Amino acid sequence: MVNGTLQLYQKKQILFAACLLLGNILVGYSLGWALPVLGKLLDKDQTPLDDVITDYEASWVASAQLIGVLIGLIISGYLSNVIGRKPSAIVMALTSLFGFTMLAVASNVSWMYAGRAVNGCGSTGIQLLNAIYIGEFASPNLRGIFMSLTGVFHTLGVLLVYAAGPYVTLKVVSYIYIGIALIHISACGYIVPESPVFYVTKGKEDDAKRIFRELGRSKDIDTELKAMMETYKEDYADRKWSQLFTIKSNRMALLITVTLFILNQAGGIMSVLFFSTMLFKNVASSIDPDVATILLGVTQFAGSIVTPVFINRCGRRILLLVSSICCSLFLAMLGAYFYLESIKHPSILCIRWMPLVALISFLFFFCIGINVIPMVLISEMFRPNVRSLGSAMTLICGCSVGLLSTSTFNFLAVTFGNYTPFWIFAAVNLFGFFFTLLVVPETKGKSLMEIEIMMRSGKHEPSL
Structure with a gap:
């Protein structure tokens, strides 16, 4: 009976998570869209626009999505506390769908700008809400796996657009996205329940109990749910944003998540991806x-x-530590290669393979930890009444630093040499290793209430 119940709640939560994770495919597809598509817009034989765009316009088509990112974070964070996680997720998915519909019917570059911005708003909202939503409904033993799957589905979306983009028309690229979006919206609307934590924030205990039962978590009603209702009763009477700073557990959560997201973006991932095309041309011209x-x-x-596979075996910290130190190593290798090339060292002829190996290795180790674990922690560490606000603030800080990092890459490379930004990125990831080692606590297997108590008491000294 126990095993049967266990299997039942797992099946229920896996179904709900799968419906939401379709949204992460959309996020990855949206972010990867520019790489295979911009070449079509620059080709008079492939572009669906009235005129071929210039290189300057192409750069704006690629980056216009960032205009919608900050708007999407603010709107989705606010809506999730007002109308609920589920309605907010559907609203942001519809926004994302509308943006790609604009791209599908665009006849001039202005429509492209607008479509990318609208889609950026929606897809960023999906990413934020999924982090909150999944973290709140999943049982402690499943939460880490589900949250790490957001990274799997995200990269699946990237791979899908990379694989399809070069071989189909621009309209078909958009239609693929629209089809997945319609399935995602329908699944969320008809299958996924509201987050029980949202009902807790509204003082609706009976509704929260109903959702706990629907999730197969009846055994948690008298433990975790009861503790939530009692512990946060006073907090919900005062929902000021200042609680992010006045309550110790929220301050610690903000310090840890903001730092990790800044390190995530400042560690060079976007710049390396932008630079990778040139790298393949220069080093792997046969490909x-x-x-x-x-x-x-x-x-x-x-x-x-x-x-x-490893998040519940090894924990969050181990994956972050391995990811950070390996990313630092391979970025340092990239910097060393370009330094040797700049001084025309004779050994460069023997190591032409190094940039390609270092690039692929960096991307692999980035994805096993730095890319996913900060989003896992953001879903776990904040108190429910400020989780949306704290998550939005964290992502805004990370995105802002990412934009700064990307915009200064060329300046650093031209002014101080190609090797300089890579060594800076390597140093950032090395700092991330020590920050994780000394500051980041392990949350593996803990309920949201246990994590909140750990953060509040300050007894979260990390240990390997």
Whole structure:
């Protein structure tokens, strides 16, 4: 009977998680869209637009999504506390769908700008809400696996657009996204329940109990749910944003998650991906550019698969530590190669393989930890009444630093040499290793209430 009940709650929660994780495919597809598509917009024989766009316009088509990112974070964080996690997820998915519909019917570059911005708003909202949503409904022994699967489905979306983009028309690329989005919206609307934590924040204990039963978590009603209702009763009467800073557990959560997301973005992932096309051309000219693009997607997907397998065995911290130190090592190797090339060292002829190996290795180890674990922690560490706000603030800080990192890459490379930004990125990841080692606690197997108590008491000294 116990085993049967266990299997039943697992099946229920896996179904709900799968419906939500379709949204992470959309996020990855959206982020990877520019790499295989911009070439079509620059080709007069393939572009669906009235005129071929310029290189300057192409850069804006690629980056217009960032305009919608900050808006999406603010809107989704606010809506999730007002109308609930489920309605907010559907609203942001519809926004994302509308953005790609604009791309499908676009006849000029202005529509492209608008479509990318609207889609950026929606897809970023999906990413944030899934982190909150999944973290709140999943049982402690499943939460880490489900959250790490967000990275798997994200990279699956990237791989899908990398694989399809070069070989189909721009309209078909958009139609693929629209089809997945319609399935995702329908699944969320008809299958997924509201988060029980949202009902707790509204003081609706009976509704929260109903959702706990629907999730197969009846045994947690008299433990975790009861503790939530008692512990947060006073907090919900005062929902000021200042609680992010005045309550110790929230301060610690903000310090840890903001730092990890800044390190995530400042560690060079976006710059390395942008630089990878040139790297393949210079170092691996025998590889077809379209095949090289798919190789990047396969590498990221392979790395992301490792996390769900080991996250409940090794814990969050071990994966972060391994990911950070390995990323630092391979970025340092990239920097060393470009330094030797800049001084025309004779050994460069013997190590032409190094940039390609270092790039692929960096992407693999980035995806097993740094890419996913901060999102896992963001779903676990904040108190429910400020979880949306804290998550939005964390992602805004990370995205802002990512934009700064990407925009300064060329300046650093031209002014101080190609090797300089890679060594800076290596140093950032090395700092991330020590920050994780000394500050980040282990949350493996703990309920949200146990994590909150650990953060509040300050007794969260990390140990290997």
